[in-house]
Amino acid sequence: MEKEKNQESFEAFIKSFFYGKRTDLSFKFLSELALEDASTFIQNLFKDIIDSLDDKDLSIVKQRILQGQIEGYKEQKNFEYDDGPFHPFKKPLSSIKLSLLTSSGHFLKGHDPKPLGVENMSQGEAVRRVFDFLKEEPQLSKIPFDSNPKDLMVRHSGYDIRAALKDPNVSFPYQRMVNLKDQGVFAELTSNAYSFVGACSQIRLLKKTLPGWVDKFVDLGVDAVVLVPV
Amino acid sequence: MSVGHVARALEEAKIATIIIAVKAFETRMRMMSLPRVLLTPQLLGRPLGSPFDEKLQIRILNAALQLLEKADRKTIQDYC
Known part of the structure; x- marks a missing residue:
């Protein structure tokens, strides 16, 4: 019973990377992902780490993290403008x-x-x-x-x-x-x-x-x- | 997105701007209707690539300046 009370939920775990007890600003995007997407990301990252070690190719890991960051930030719209200035640049x-x-x-x-x-x-x-x-x-x-x-x-x-x-x-x-x-x-x-x-x-x-x-x-x-x- | 606001203010003052941002910021950039943006396939905090990769940093900066010179309308372009 006591053990159950102290268990951390997966949601609390991924949110802890966003200015929580596991703060990691490269992975704070995890808190923006749906739980299923976050679990798939972590599972795939583990798989990619092994592949990158076998293949001596770290780009596999980089690509996985990059895709995670893109996914995590894609709904973020802090400021939205219909239009904006564009100053034409005409000099060489x-x-x-x-x-x-x-x-x-x-x-x-x-x-x-x-x-x-x-x-x-x-x-x-x-x-x-x-x-x-x-x-x-x-x-x-x-x-x-x-x-x-x-x-x-x-x-x-x-x-x-x-x-x-x-x-x-x-x-x-x-x-x-x-x-x-x-x-x-x-x-x-x-x-x-x-x-x-x-x-x-x-x-x-x-x-x-x-x-x-x-x-x-x-x-x-x-x-x-x-x-x-x- | 602070830099987006800076870009808009400078363009209003007739100073052209070019933004170099990581691909993860694409939505934010598009929502702010910014003049010229080069999106790089790099991790957050490293828009010009890995430390000491001088050649890549120069290539990215050069691509940004080419975009500055050539864009005749608002453009968001991926660095390839």
Whole structure:
């Protein structure tokens, strides 16, 4: 009887990956799947792990997780607009000035944006306080394009930052932009790239923050901005 | 989707934008009626691929810039 009382349901198990006792931001999509689909995903993932070991081909596992993430996010419609602006781009690429803005949460060592008033907040605390982040106005960090990647930090309450910790270019491709400028693909970069934590108050972003950010890019005289959500 | 709002605001100000997003965000991108989006078959948190895969990162960024230059209407395109 006692054993039955302590048993965890499968539903509670998969929901625990979404900011619960098993938080894993790469697998938080499990909570969005129907129970049957989640159980099929896990069963197939186990099978794929064995196949990938036998075949020495990790792409099998990657493909399975990718399909799971696509399935988990396909019904998510946070904001819906019937129409939106499209500014025609008419200049040759080789003549333009570009900048980079990502929602990956990168910042430069010594320039901690101190989210929620906390300096040196750990990634773990950021994840635990995700719902506080969602009430906050986002802060823009500027990062010179010539920064050493060892001087970059990343912290974000909404996604798995492990790859970004190893190489910022997976979500903040600032060095790759320099590579393409040096190859002559486009003419010029702004001095700085920009990043913020995308898990923030959308209302504050829209009403309070964005006008200032737009003015900044207008003042910088950019033709276009590369944007990367995470 | 914060970046979607940024894209819409910049385009209103006559600054063109190109978004590089993982395929899992396709529905969100389509719902926001965004100008130019390149969807990559990569895992969440790694829209430009695995760490230190410099060649792939450059190919994806290059594809995004080509889309920026060529799209004459709202376009959501898969990176292949």
